[in-house]
Amino acid sequence: MSEIIITRAGLPDRAFIRSVSERTWPSTYGHIISQEQIDFMLDWMYSDASLEKQMNTGCEFYIASKQNDYGDLDAVGFCSVSPEEGAHKLNKLYVLPAAQGTGAGKALLNKAIEVAKAAESSSLFLQVNKQNTAYTFYLKKGFIKELEFKFDIGNGFYMDD
Numbered sequence: 001m002s003e004i005i006i007t008r009a010g011l012p013d014r015a016f017i018r019s020v021s022e023r024t025w026p027s028t029y030g031h032i033i034s035q036e037q038i039d040f041m042l043d044w045m046y047s048d049a050s051l052e053k054q055m056n057t058g059c060e061f062y063i064a065s066k067q068n069d070y071g072d073l074d075a076v077g078f079c080s081v082s083p084e085e086g087a088h089k090l091n092k093l094y095v096l097p098a099a100q101g102t103g104a105g106k107a108l109l110n111k112a113i114e115v116a117k118a119a120e121s122s123s124l125f126l127q128v129n130k131q132n133t134a135y136t137f138y139l140k141k142g143f144i145k146e147l148e149f150k151f152d153i154g155n156g157f158y159m160d161d
Helices: 011-029 035-046 048-056 104-118 134-140
Strands: 004-008 060-067 073-084 087-095 124-126 150-154 157-160
Touching (some): 011 035, 011 060, 011 087, 035 048, 035 150, 073 104, 087 104
Antiparallel strands (some): 060 073, 150 157
């Protein structure tokens, strides 16, 4: 397994971040929510304007890359983390399907933990869809379930976390 390199993302990385989302969401959420809701949420969270706003209001994005057979780095996933009321929130963590199981997800999670610790946050928390298989990943990494909630995100769609 090659080393995973984590770098801070910026505005020029928005296309990559959206691309990872577009390539991971169908397999992650296709059995949970409709394609119409996936399209709505991708546009809501991953449009250039939305990503720029997130990056300019305290949300830090990080990209995981690993070395390919030619010695070049291939970006394979990303995460975002932001301060929220004395804690930090892991907002997003996605790894391309072909790179899952390579340690990229773990490296991104460790980066989010590092960011929270460096800021002396009281905790790192996240929201995850109850049916998302990543839920088990987070439990194995030491997260605990605090509560469940369902909230309206508009256009008749809900998040069930």
